[in-house]
Amino acid sequence: MSKVVNTLKEVIKLCGLKEGMRVSFHHHLRNGDHVINMVLDEIADMGYKDITVNASSVFDIHAPIVNHIRNNVVTALEVNYMGAVVGREISKGIMNKPVDFRSHGGRPSDIESGKTPIDIAFIAAPTSDNMGNCTGKYGASACGSLGYAFADAMYAKKVVVITDNLVDYPLYDFSISETYVDYVVSVDKIGDPTGIVSGTTKITRDPVGLMMASYATKVIQHSGLLQNGFSFQTGAGGASLAVAKYLKELMLKENIRGSFGMGGITGYLVDMLEAGCFETLMDVQCFDLKAVESIRENKRHREVTASHYASPTVKSAIVNNLDVVILGATQIDTNFNVNVHTDSNGYIMGGSGGHSDTAAGAKLTMIVAPLTRARLSLITDRVLCISTPGKTVDVLVTQRGIAVNPLRDDLIARLKEAKLPIIDINELKNIAEKITGIPNDVKLGDKVVGNVIYRDGTVIDKIRSVVV
Amino acid sequence: MSKVVNTLKEVIKLCGLKEGMRVSFHHHLRNGDHVINMVLDEIADMGYKDITVNASSVFDIHAPIVNHIRNNVVTALEVNYMGAVVGREISKGIMNKPVDFRSHGGRPSDIESGKTPIDIAFIAAPTSDNMGNCTGKYGASACGSLGYAFADAMYAKKVVVITDNLVDYPLYDFSISETYVDYVVSVDKIGDPTGIVSGTTKITRDPVGLMMASYATKVIQHSGLLQNGFSFQTGAGGASLAVAKYLKELMLKENIRGSFGMGGITGYLVDMLEAGCFETLMDVQCFDLKAVESIRENKRHREVTASHYASPTVKSAIVNNLDVVILGATQIDTNFNVNVHTDSNGYIMGGSGGHSDTAAGAKLTMIVAPLTRARLSLITDRVLCISTPGKTVDVLVTQRGIAVNPLRDDLIARLKEAKLPIIDINELKNIAEKITGIPNDVKLGDKVVGNVIYRDGTVIDKIRSVVV
Numbered sequence: 001m002s003k004v005v006n007t008l009k010e011v012i013k014l015c016g017l018k019e020g021m022r023v024s025f026h027h028h029l030r031n032g033d034h035v036i037n038m039v040l041d042e043i044a045d046m047g048y049k050d051i052t053v054n055a056s057s058v059f060d061i062h063a064p065i066v067n068h069i070r071n072n073v074v075t076a077l078e079v080n081y082m083g084a085v086v087g088r089e090i091s092k093g094i095m096n097k098p099v100d101f102r103s104h105g106g107r108p109s110d111i112e113s114g115k116t117p118i119d120i121a122f123i124a125a126p127t128s129d130n131m132g133n134c135t136g137k138y139g140a141s142a143c144g145s146l147g148y149a150f151a152d153a154m155y156a157k158k159v160v161v162i163t164d165n166l167v168d169y170p171l172y173d174f175s176i177s178e179t180y181v182d183y184v185v186s187v188d189k190i191g192d193p194t195g196i197v198s199g200t201t202k203i204t205r206d207p208v209g210l211m212m213a214s215y216a217t218k219v220i221q222h223s224g225l226l227q228n229g230f231s232f233q234t235g236a237g238g239a240s241l242a243v244a245k246y247l248k249e250l251m252l253k254e255n256i257r258g259s260f261g262m263g264g265i266t267g268y269l270v271d272m273l274e275a276g277c278f279e280t281l282m283d284v285q286c287f288d289l290k291a292v293e294s295i296r297e298n299k300r301h302r303e304v305t306a307s308h309y310a311s312p313t314v315k316s317a318i319v320n321n322l323d324v325v326i327l328g329a330t331q332i333d334t335n336f337n338v339n340v341h342t343d344s345n346g347y348i349m350g351g352s353g354g355h356s357d358t359a360a361g362a363k364l365t366m367i368v369a370p371l372t373r374a375r376l377s378l379i380t381d382r383v384l385c386i387s388t389p390g391k392t393v394d395v396l397v398t399q400r401g402i403a404v405n406p407l408r409d410d411l412i413a414r415l416k417e418a419k420l421p422i423i424d425i426n427e428l429k430n431i432a433e434k435i436t437g438i439p440n441d442v443k444l445g446d447k448v449v450g451n452v453i454y455r456d457g458t459v460i461d462k463i464r465s466v467v468v
Numbered sequence: 469m470s471k472v473v474n475t476l477k478e479v480i481k482l483c484g485l486k487e488g489m490r491v492s493f494h495h496h497l498r499n500g501d502h503v504i505n506m507v508l509d510e511i512a513d514m515g516y517k518d519i520t521v522n523a524s525s526v527f528d529i530h531a532p533i534v535n536h537i538r539n540n541v542v543t544a545l546e547v548n549y550m551g552a553v554v555g556r557e558i559s560k561g562i563m564n565k566p567v568d569f570r571s572h573g574g575r576p577s578d579i580e581s582g583k584t585p586i587d588i589a590f591i592a593a594p595t596s597d598n599m600g601n602c603t604g605k606y607g608a609s610a611c612g613s614l615g616y617a618f619a620d621a622m623y624a625k626k627v628v629v630i631t632d633n634l635v636d637y638p639l640y641d642f643s644i645s646e647t648y649v650d651y652v653v654s655v656d657k658i659g660d661p662t663g664i665v666s667g668t669t670k671i672t673r674d675p676v677g678l679m680m681a682s683y684a685t686k687v688i689q690h691s692g693l694l695q696n697g698f699s700f701q702t703g704a705g706g707a708s709l710a711v712a713k714y715l716k717e718l719m720l721k722e723n724i725r726g727s728f729g730m731g732g733i734t735g736y737l738v739d740m741l742e743a744g745c746f747e748t749l750m751d752v753q754c755f756d757l758k759a760v761e762s763i764r765e766n767k768r769h770r771e772v773t774a775s776h777y778a779s780p781t782v783k784s785a786i787v788n789n790l791d792v793v794i795l796g797a798t799q800i801d802t803n804f805n806v807n808v809h810t811d812s813n814g815y816i817m818g819g820s821g822g823h824s825d826t827a828a829g830a831k832l833t834m835i836v837a838p839l840t841r842a843r844l845s846l847i848t849d850r851v852l853c854i855s856t857p858g859k860t861v862d863v864l865v866t867q868r869g870i871a872v873n874p875l876r877d878d879l880i881a882r883l884k885e886a887k888l889p890i891i892d893i894n895e896l897k898n899i900a901e902k903i904t905g906i907p908n909d910v911k912l913g914d915k916v917v918g919n920v921i922y923r924d925g926t927v928i929d930k931i932r933s934v935v936v
Contacts, residue, residue: 172748172770179782280640302640314647
């Protein structure tokens, strides 16, 4: 009575992999993940071609996929996020088919609806029993939440759990249950702990970052949303973390008890939970060791599925109830459209992740970013790629002032009354261009290398190749 | 942003109930449940006819359903268990269609496969937030696990949560998530706590029961299964609980650390968990207050879905890994077929529940029952209803000796060597009949009032009407 199979090769055969099939992966092991590479290497060794890879994200560690693409082992790619190393190659046009970029909510929605049916899901599981009850909370490769992997496990035709910590049946604190699992493969290491989670994620010490964080916190303070029941998501970037720190101080000072913190969870949100700023954390992904420890030990730190987090097609998702989200941008245009897919030269180096999902759901979506980077303005006339539509973005915070989407008259009034440095986004663009000069138009190629599939299923932008 | 609807009437309209539809209920509130009655009363008041009711179980408190059947409001009934009060009326032939009896594993399997598609699921939830994240662990009507309700929530077209403890969003310790829930209705009381769980379930003091429990424990002791990793399920009857008590003493004495206890969970299994006899409890249903408290507080006491517990069609269920199950019987025949659907007169007063599921899965299935009841022999030539096929039953323990299924030569040898009072089941029947006399054949009617649908989907027996 065991589902354990000795080798990846054997399990790939047992699953009946065929050319043209779609295999899936999740990205909780982040830049420490060994599983995508080991599975694709095996598939390549076995001589398969024409495989579609659906991975919630691809990081720099997954550079070997470039070779599998060049060799036609992988002929289609579907991701929510793509690191710069693989992104650069995709931008050069190495694939015949454009990469389909979805959001963290859109991906499980399309898996569940059958738009992107998964033939074989490979679940990287830091701990599993021999029947496939598995979790990310324990083991040498512990990553915390397995939120993105649930749709894969629940809907794939065949499900393979790959673990480096096989424990006695039954693993009681399972996240994904054996009811969905066909096979379990035990390997030496599913990942490199130093790449899976940061030891600690760190707040910026850069005065520009701290100034932006201070502005962002004041926007929240005067938004009318900061009251008991307040809910919040922020990213893992240095300035975003500084917002969490300032917000915590403010909430404690004003004795405000929020309802939930959400998203990719860092130690700073754990601090807020433990300080009583929130009743609970809803966690689809852990970013650091403190978050992993917390989700393992603290019942109020709750693992949620990607669908629960952000799917547009479930009966309701948590993003629908979100008050404030702090997000980043590589570019934002004067219509508040945000680019997080490419850099200012058009090279792919990111993706929506939960960006467009939370922007659509939150009552206040705030972009926090420095006005210039590498002598280029953050603000453009038209972003190179629309990742998140401007109508879902409320505020841009830079070190030189705060621009509010004109659609949000109410908010402009509130923030002006609070005497915050509100400035028209066009003026802010002018300020930036006084520093950087007016940039030359980026010359892109004709080839479409990426489709940005918005959470409602429409292609809201196409990413073009970069002319090298 | 709320799914709360003011009245049952309104929610039934919003769900678009139509004649011919199937509505579903779960039975964790047991004989304290108010939800089935309040929903069916409302449906009747609104003038609907021809509704199919799929309920994991129907108890005596649900006697009002008899009127709804007589009035053609409810024209088809699908249950895993039926208490004697409703059962008696069904046995008299009041329905045109036979009741479909499934097992606790077969029911979710048929819901998930679409054999019994649910149009509207009504989830009795002791605690819920306004978006439908809900649980049985908290509230005045706390019942612990909601194991049987998951398939309903996950697969029904419309899902209504009915609660008497509406809490702030988000309820972090939810069992069923908002992703599945359409509406939430808040009512005064979903049930009567005294009927939901017993204050404490009690071990028998009857010397006959204690003798049987002692025999059963010895069978386990000498079965070869009682070693580290041992897994166990027992019922909530007095003798079954006594087995748990004796087994606990034995395991502690022999320093055996089992893996899991399973099933409907009582305080006695909680005691075994806390004493270290098991690593974990896998709980699809709580029988008493101690179990409810334990599942709320102890992480090792894990809620599982009915599919995970026992479905024959998921990729694996916990029953597949079960070592020993202790079960009851109203009748057993000389081929070891067991009846738990009717009494010796043919009246419906029970159902499979998890009986046939655990018997199919367990390495050792043991029936513990007194040799005679109400001056009738337990053992017959042919049970009035085959609930559980004899080939899945290994041992019958009575106060007058232990009969082992001849298919289990290995076990007969072991138990004989241990000098246990092994006796042929035919001889045991003779002993009983010396006490009771040979019973008259029960005269049943021609009408089929129930189909016993085995976990593999086949109708293994038909229950006939009782001639009054």
